[in-house]
Amino acid sequence: MRRIYLAGPEVFLVNSREIGARKRAICDRYGLIGVYPADIEDIPDPARPLSEQGLALSQAMERAMRECDAMIVNLTPFRGPSADPGSAYEMGFMRALGRPVYAYSNDPRPFFERVSAFCGNAVRRRPTGEHEDRDGMTIEHFTLHDNLMLAGGVLHSSGCLITFAAPPAERYTTLTAFECCVEQAALAISSLPR
Amino acid sequence: MRRIYLAGPEVFLVNSREIGARKRAICDRYGLIGVYPADIEDIPDPARPLSEQGLALSQAMERAMRECDAMIVNLTPFRGPSADPGSAYEMGFMRALGRPVYAYSNDPRPFFERVSAFCGNAVRRRPTGEHEDRDGMTIEHFTLHDNLMLAGGVLHSSGCLITFAAPPAERYTTLTAFECCVEQAALAISSLPR
Structure with a gap:
């Protein structure tokens, strides 16, 4: 059976393992076969220094990704207007390996609207017409769902990006859009060469 | 001469090209040879739809990364307590290709302190001893500089992570820690097999 790596910030929830099981x-x-990061069995020895434990987890997850045929990543914004950077790292990793990346987000607002809300609507327009945030950083105007590398990685890998309007309290737990990704992945990767 | 991909959120500044030149x-x-994303010459045709322009840029940058021997990435926090997700994507990409990843951040505060400040110090302690942010998300306790995948990618690739205490107004432009990375990269990658 094909293995699919399940990335997303829900690994940080207190009931992460329950979500992984679902x-x-x-x-x-x-x-x-869904491979959920929090279930990876190479748990580092808790007697080791904390930084070594963290680095051992990163190694275990990179190993797990290499053994998967595709990934599904949760791009629901995390601590800011964009995706979790750990999940973004994993997307780039799988994309460089040539594996399809399926993505979903439980926040369907356009990127511009999310960035704008994040900086308290303190968006400025440059003389060139581009918009910038309160740190003077361009807000990408490509009408993509997130940073262009993330959106591009999904689409160029022949994956897809599905958004779903979840109630705020359920945005990290609801699995409607996730299931759409599983369906797409199952259709596509069952025909991939091994 | 070896090529090194220069990732970071400063590509979003209005004077991005000047920083690239420096x-x-x-x-x-x-x-x-520094390869700076905003200098990549495959500029998409401005007559094409915006989303196609964004996707063409992502393709051009992935092509540029494949042609580089290593990367230097700016992890200075961007729109939140963590690194820019576009740069995180690029780190994972280069790591999966087996290229060394050198990283710097102009914000030397520990990850816990940055996340805590980001959520207005509304950090809670779980009965298990872990801390969580106001969304109920675990704050990683591994004493690493950022998400463990990012820190792990740097260290496992034989790169290094250098932090520098920049004045806030210069945190995206000062190049002291960047130059330390260049020095390390030049020492290491000149001895890599081609």
């Missing part, structure tokens, strides 16, 4: 059960219904 | 000049002094 995600894996959905994958199973579509004939895929 | 970065390339430093690389040149150390015998490296």
Whole structure:
């Protein structure tokens, strides 16, 4: 059975393992093995220094990604207007390996609107017509869902990006858009060469 | 001469090209060719739809990364307590290709302190001892500089992470820590097999 790496910031929730179990059960219904980061069994020895434990986890997750045929990533904004940078790292990793990247976000607002809300609507227009945030940083105007590298990685890998308007309290836990990604992935990767 | 990909959120500044020129000049002094994303010459046709222009840029940058021997990435926090997700994507990409990743940040505060400041110090302690932010998300306790995938990618690739206490107004433009990375990269990658 094909293995699919399940990335996203929900690994930081207190009930992360429960969400992982729900995600894996959905994958199973579509004939895929879901590999959820918090379930990876190479748990570092808690007697080791904290930084070594963190680095050992990173190694275990990179190993797990290399063994997966595709990924599904949760791009729901995390601590700011964009995706979780750990998940973004994993997207670039899988894209460079040539694996399809399926993405979903439970916040369907356009990127411009999310950045604008993040900086308290203190958006300025430059004489060139571009908009910048309160730090003087361009707000990308490409009508993509997030930073162009993330959106490009999904689309160029032949994945897809699905958005869903979740109630705020459920934005890290609801799995409607996730299931759409599983369905797409199952259709596509079952025909991939091994 | 070895090529080094120069990632970071300063590409969003209005004087991005000037910063790129300064970065390339430093690389040149150390015998490296700096490849700065905003200088990539495959500028998409402005008559094409915006989303296509964004996707074409992502393709051009992925092509440029594949042609580089290493990267230097600016992890200075961007729109939140962590690194720019576009740069994080590029780190994962280069790491999966086996290229060394050198990183710097002009914000030396520990990750916990940055996340805590970001959520207005509304940090809670779980019964298990871990801390969570106001969204109920674990704050990583590994004493690493950022998300463990980012810190791990740097260290496992045999790169390094250098921090520098820049005045806030200069945090995206000062190149002291960048130059330390160039120096390290020049020492290391000149001895890499081609």
